Amino acid sequence: MDFEAARAKMVDNQIRTTDVTSHSVLTAFLTVPREAFVPEKAKVLAYIDNDIEIAPASAGNPGRFLMEASPLAKLLQLAAITKEDAVLEVGAGTGYASALLSQIAGSVVALESDESLAAQAKANLAGYPNVQVVTGALEKGNTAGAPYDLIFINGSVEEVPAALLSQLQDGGRLVAVQGYGNAARAKVFVSERGAVSENVFFNASVKPLPGFAKAREFVF
Numbered sequence: 001m002d003f004e005a006a007r008a009k010m011v012d013n014q015i016r017t018t019d020v021t022s023h024s025v026l027t028a029f030l031t032v033p034r035e036a037f038v039p040e041k042a043k044v045l046a047y048i049d050n051d052i053e054i055a056p057a058s059a060g061n062p063g064r065f066l067m068e069a070s071p072l073a074k075l076l077q078l079a080a081i082t083k084e085d086a087v088l089e090v091g092a093g094t095g096y097a098s099a100l101l102s103q104i105a106g107s108v109v110a111l112e113s114d115e116s117l118a119a120q121a122k123a124n125l126a127g128y129p130n131v132q133v134v135t136g137a138l139e140k141g142n143t144a145g146a147p148y149d150l151i152f153i154n155g156s157v158e159e160v161p162a163a164l165l166s167q168l169q170d171g172g173r174l175v176a177v178q179g180y181g182n183a184a185r186a187k188v189f190v191s192e193r194g195a196v197s198e199n200v201f202f203n204a205s206v207k208p209l210p211g212f213a214k215a216r217e218f219v220f
Contacts, residue, residue: 003035006047010034014049015073022077028103029073037096037124038066051207054094055117061210064117066096067154071177071204075186078201079150079175081105088145088167090138091154091209095121095131101152102128109145113138113211139211141167148172156184156204157212165189165196177204 011029020026035046042052047069055064076097081087081104092098092110094117101108108131112118115135122133134142139161141151146167153160153176160176168174168191177184186204190197 001044003033003046007034010047010049010069014069018070018074020070020073020077024081024104025073025076025100028076028100029069031103032096032099034066034069034096037094037099054120055114062208064091064093064114065155065207066093067206071186071206072097072100074202074204075152075175075177076100076104078186078188079152079173081150085149086145086169087150087152088142088148089152089154090141090164092121092133093117093154095124095133097152097154098125098131098133099128102131105150106130108132109134109142109148111136111138111142137211138209139163143167150175153177153209155209156180156206157209158214159212160187160189161212165191168196177206180208181205 035043038046038052051065051068053063054066057063083106085105087101087105087108089098089110092112098108098110110131110133118133118135125131141164147169149169149172151164151174156177172191174189177186182205186201188199
């Protein structure tokens with residue numbers, strides 16, 4: 001299979017057609033080999049217009065997926081990333097979005113809670129010197145590298161924890177898809193002088209990450 005041709009077709013047919021115009025984002029998608037970040041059996045499907053499973057559901061946690069290219073590109077464009085940015089990616093999976101971020105940002109901390117996925121990410125990202133893979137609970141972030149200019153949540157969440165927002169630099173932003181299914185919205189949270197503002201941009205149905213469900217209130 002001609003992966004390079006498939007990559008160019010993905011950018012032209014799946015990404016450019018959804019109003020992604022950022023040169024740095026488009027170049028990253030053209031540069032990073034998506035097939036290197038999916039399971040061996042799925043390599044021929046690496047450039048389909050869909051999410052790709054990278055780990056099955058287990059122990060009550062949802063399955064993990066490599067996000068479909070179009071919403072991922074739209075979210076990265078929304079993040080308005082520059083080479084001066086220190087980024088925390090929450091939910092690194094096998095490292096694909098980390099590799100994309102490495103092409104656009106100054107440095108990336110890729111946080112993953114699943115040790116098997118983290119090990120795969122470390123192997124896959126060996127050639128990306130500005131990415132550091134760390135393991136830990138996704139909803140707690142990574143205080144060791146804080147504060148961050150950008151926190152990018154790579155999957156949908158029911159709520160954005162205060163623990164993550166507290167790790168933003170003053171003026172920093174957090175990009176997330178909040179909600180599940182077709183009602184979910186892409187949002188940007190901005191931290192300014194100790195207060196956090198929230199802006200809604202577009203609907204985005206993406207697969208959920210574990211650990212971000214709201215605590216259920218007791219009802220009499």
